[in-house]
Amino acid sequence: MTGEIIIETVIIRDINKLSELETTWRNLIRNIEHPEIFDTWEWLQIYLKHMFEKQKQLFIVVVTDDDQAVAIAPLCIATIKLKWRKVKSLQCIISGTGESNNFYLHKEYHHVKLLKLLTSAILSHQTEWDWIDLYSFHSKNPNTSLIQQSFGGQCDMFINQLSLSPFMNLNADHENKFDKSRLKAIERKERKLCREHEVHIRIHEPNFERVWDRFTTLHKQRWPQSLFTEPRFINFFLEIIPTFQLNNTAHFSYIEIDGSIASVWLTFIHKSKAYMYITATSSQFAEYGVGLILTHRLVEHYSQNGISEIDFMAGNQEYKFYWLDKVKLNYHIRIISNIKGFKLLKLYTILQMNKLKIKSLLQKQTD
Template structure:
């Protein structure tokens, strides 16, 4: 068994298996490791800023048995240019794993990969691996095999990712919902029904994707127009990327794009994913004119019922600790974040800046100064 570092993105697309093989033969895979999802991410991210691939391939003879898909980004602080390794999929993906064959020990594969990365420390100054599910095989490996052995590694719990356990018995699932909350949804559905017909529809053909996604963009922009953080879909490149991602997921049979209509007018849209076992609640949006009818909650209600009918075992709300998610009877699970430094002078310098910037004291009293003066790019 050996590990090889590649710095051409084509290598990743040549060695990364398709979804059906990934799902059956690799550890704890989610749709965020699908080749079509990663390809759309790379196309988008590489147009945004300068990044270079850093792919660690684990081989047994001539066969690829593991992939650690990283990329290198660059941050300038003063006169220093720091090189930061991150997992491919960062920012737009909720769960980020290395891709490791079930046929071989994941501990052995990961040990080999990280030995190779550490040997190549002249190529990087800092590693930031976000959105690792807590207690997953990857978190357990990093925690037990690396964190306890080195002061150059830090672990933090980050995002809550609530989930709802499902079954084919829809009435049993409904018992998990907050009773008052469910009554209100039924009341709002009756009010809408008195004014016209409500339909819940799943997109089944590729030519439907773009017009439905355009509705999502419109609603999302309207919803966030008055907020301090306007919708990212005001940007044409963001809209283009989301449509490409949706079409790529469709190719892998992973897209779960649905909408709620009233009198044949679309009033709410959800861009999500499903792998058959889980339905992922990714980006919802609704027409603000129908806000008083809680159409966002009506959409989620129909999504959960649909997931039960499709045989999904989990409805995953993904990142975010919003209160409305609790009313569906969810359980909490968390993502963790690891940061790694090495023994080089530049890495020690970045470590000093990093911990200064992230100290609780400076977060409360002086972070704005640090951000503007020390971390200006």
């Protein structure tokens, strides 16, 4: 940007004050690089309504230029109980919905300067928090490295890889990446299934009620600890899915066999990116691999309908790599101030983030 910039930084702590930011929040999200569906105003508001824990406190840092938001750090303060003390953790508001988190920076402004403003505001209130926990910041987003750089000189940084998320770039020469022998086997099983049963495959079924009950039932049958056993998750999805269906960006796709739904995918689309969000499949037709058949059909559909990227979400399940070989790494970044009095928390963090390595080392020494 050119010309004089009049910058103001404020911290939003009240949900009512946050509602006043809707227009400027939406404008900023339309002007960030690498936008995600989790950044949208709708996702935030529905999350706050159903998932946000009452004991947490909003701590949203907003940088404005002439009353327009140019940077937002969507944070909150959570109290964590350790064995010997309570810790106030500054962390992203949205957690537990498969999200990729981020600090939102206007694409036409200098990102390092914006991050310095956010960092300065956060550190000026460090009496209110003990450490910063940034979960699910991924390697594909340049902001992840810039955030580390911005805090690095004034704080100690501890980084742990949480998971990896396979993804497919459909603008690249992706077909050469396919495991063709696997995909041919899937296609043979689909032909066999169609010969032996009455089969209907529906891609982007608009009827929410037609699929929802069966989808959640299948998910609970497959995973006893299913998120659909928790009322807050159920209420969240009962609102988030119809909300995004209004603009044709949330979809159910399914395979129906002999009149019964046997496999379902819930997917979202945002800015030409498809999210393979949640799947559920009956064990009744396991010999045919009906889940793989539906996944293959969805990948074909997105490949032919203007989607530039397919995100298979966190998890390194083998089937995801039948179509791709690219991954992004999802990190947990813990930031602790360099001021005195935090040595024990730093030691605890080192042990916490390396407990698997330490356990493995101790086992080797006892063998």
